[in-house]
Amino acid sequence: MASAQVIPRRATDPPVVFHWVPFVGSAIPYGNDPVKFLFECREKYGNVFTMILLGKRMTIALGAxxxxxxxxGKSMVFNAADAYQPFTTPVFGKDVVYDAPNDKFMDQKKFVKAGLSITNLRAYVRMIEEEVADYLAKDSAFQSSPSSTSKWDGQFDVLRAMQEITILTAARTLQGKEVRDNLDKGYAALYADLDGGFTPIHMMFPYLPLESSRKRDRAQKLMQKFYVDIIRKRTASGELGSGKQENLEDGYDMLSTLLGQQYRDGQELKEYEIANLMIVMLMGGQHTSSGTSAWALLHLANNPDVAEALYKEQVQHFGTVHADGKVEFRSMTFEEVRALPLMDRVLRETLRIHPPFHCILRYVREDTAVSPELTSESYVVPKGHYVMASPIISQMDPLIWDSPEKWDPSRWTDPEGVAAEAYKVYLDENGEKIDYGFGKVSKGSDSPYQPFGAGRHRCIGEQYAYMQLGTILAVMVRNFELWIDRVPEIDYHTMIALPKEPRMISYRRR
Ligand code: HEM
Known part of the structure; x- marks a missing residue:
């Protein structure tokens, strides 16, 4: 077979990764293990190169x-909506996020951020503790009796358990009581159909006439109607309006905040837009959080000394030890969850090795010269390419981190260490915060550590995610000792890097 044309078209084009089959390009090695593939490309081509991925030309720029x-980069030059809109709009719905003009989207981020206020997050910790405890009391995997032949009481599939716990806890907190009440009555099935239409295949070929796409479109309509009906019911009964229900649990949910919000041009946020933003919350928080808690538990189960230290941290802060040795735990507050040093290190380290998004895309609207900080070559990324940032590469780079493959929460303890420095830059503590239209945030794009993205598209769910993950892990370590003999390999074929099967963790009740 003749080799594909891999000579750049113009002298200023970045080098093109060698591939045998035109159109397919590097899709197979990249899809199977993007981290290995990108490190190999860095060896051959440096920090900036272009790969062909199913007909698309993607220019990658590696490192911090x-x-x-x-x-x-500026959104007029590197544009997120152009890259994401075709495959996200069928799932999220019309006129929100990448289907809205940028200033409207930034307003929408501001509205959602308002719903993720500290007041709301404070109310959520207890709700999440209750949901996890209730799940553990009912789910069949956690009902085994102590065994006389094994140290362990039973086993659970960590990804299944974390996916179920994540949707239960998100439903109870952000999504609100109507969603929580409907979880077993059709909502979960609609979610599954939406999710089935949000895969790498749909990302690469959004217009293929697949059965999964048909189901996704139907689910989007029904899900939107489900939320619009809730809004109308709440409005009719006078139950809604931000702040009106301060003392009731559902006064803290996202719908309460979104109702009555106005865009900067004075237009009201419409019912169907609120419904679609609720779907965005659902999709934005589900796999990211469930994947992260699953990876954290797998590493804890594989590092029982760290799990034991995490348990002791819980006992020290929240436990009362009775004469018979039994420990009774009290509820945590939001501030307490966020101030647990080891918990924080466990989460940071898990997100370093397993950032849910291993690549972040933008579409190139104008020929753009590559910054000389990145390469001594005078490259220009041509209009019509996609650019791809891959923070996982800088988070796993042996030139930056000691033994980057090793899950080691203690690397975050040294205040002068690489990890602490990367985190400081990410938070941009001393730098000027920037307002892209959804409130001031640290830019943070210079850091080699950026699991929540950076710049104008930076995640607004970070505080919620840390709170949700910290609370779930706390309840798990309070209840169980965990064990797995090896951490599963990473499956990169899903939208978010997830643990391959088998991923059964053994547990023993404390
Ligand atoms: C462990 C949990 C999470 C991780 C690691 C994560 C990661 C990210 C990343 C990397 C981005 C940037 C994407 C880009 O630049 O293209 C992002 C954006 C975003 N995330 Fe998260 N996320 C998490 C949880 C959540 C949650 C819980 C929510 C909602 C409640 C959420 C909502 C959003 C939204 C609305 C954006 C903005 C997208 C944009 O401006 O284009 N995320 N997230």
Whole structure:
């Protein structure tokens, strides 16, 4: 077979990764293990190169400087909506996020951020503790009696358990009581159909006439109607309006905040837009959080000394030890969950090795010179390419981190260490915060550590995610000792990097 044309078209084009089959390009090695593939490309081509991925030309810029070049770039030049809109609009619905003009989207981010206020997050910790405890009391995997032949009481599939716990806890908190009450009555099935239409295949070929796409479109309509009906019911009964229900649980949900919000041009946020934003919350928080808690538990189960230290941290802060040795735990507050040093390190380290998004895309609207910080070559990324940032590469780079493959929460303890420095830059503590239209945030795009993205598209769910993950892990370690002999390999074929099967963790009740 003749080799594909891999000579750049113009002298200023970045080098093109060698591939045998035109159109398919590097899809197979990249899809199977993007981290291995991108590190190999860095060896051959440097920090900036172009790969062909199913007909699309993707220019990758690696390292902290590469992240900054792409995520710190101007939206008129590197555009997220052009890259994401075709496959996200069928799932999220019309006129929100990437289907809305940028200033409207930034307003929508501001509205959602208002719903993720500290007041609301404070109310959620107890609700999440209750949901997890209730799940553990009912789910069949956690009902085994102690065994006389094994140290362990039973086993659970960690990804299944975390997916179920994540949707239960998100439903109870952000999504509100109507969603929580309907979870077993059709909502979960609609979610599954929506999710089935949100895969790498749909991302690469949004217009293929697949059965999964038909189901997704039907689910989007029904899900939107479900929320619009809730809004109408709440409005009719006078139950809604932000702040009106301060003392009731459902006064803290996202719908309460979104109702009555106005865009900067004075237009009201419409019912169907609120419904679609609720779907965005659902899709934005589900796999990211469930994947992260699953990975954290797998590493804890594989590092029982760290799990034991995490348990002791819980006992020290929230436990009362009775004469018979039994420990009784009290509820945590939001501030307490966020101030647990080891919990924080466990989450940071898990997100370093397993950032849910291993690549972040933008569409190139104008020929753009590559910053000289990145390469000594005078490359220009041509209009019509996509640019791709891959923070996982800088988070796993052996040139930056000691033994980057090793899950080691203690790397975050040294205040002068690489990890602490990367985190400081990510939070941009001393730098000027920037307002992209949804409130001031740290830019953070210069850091080699950026699991929540950076710049104008930076995640607004970070505080919620830390609170949700910290609370779930706390309840798990309070209840169980965990064990797995090896951490599963990473499956990169899903939208979010997830643990391959088998991923059964053994547990023993404390
Ligand atoms: C462990 C949990 C999470 C991780 C690691 C994560 C990661 C990210 C990343 C990397 C981005 C940037 C995407 C880009 O630049 O293209 C992002 C954006 C975003 N995330 Fe999250 N996320 C998490 C949880 C959540 C949750 C719980 C929510 C909602 C409640 C959420 C809502 C959003 C939204 C609305 C954006 C903005 C997208 C944009 O401006 O284009 N995320 N997230």
């Amino acid at each position: 400087k590469g992240n900054n070049f792409i995520l710190g």
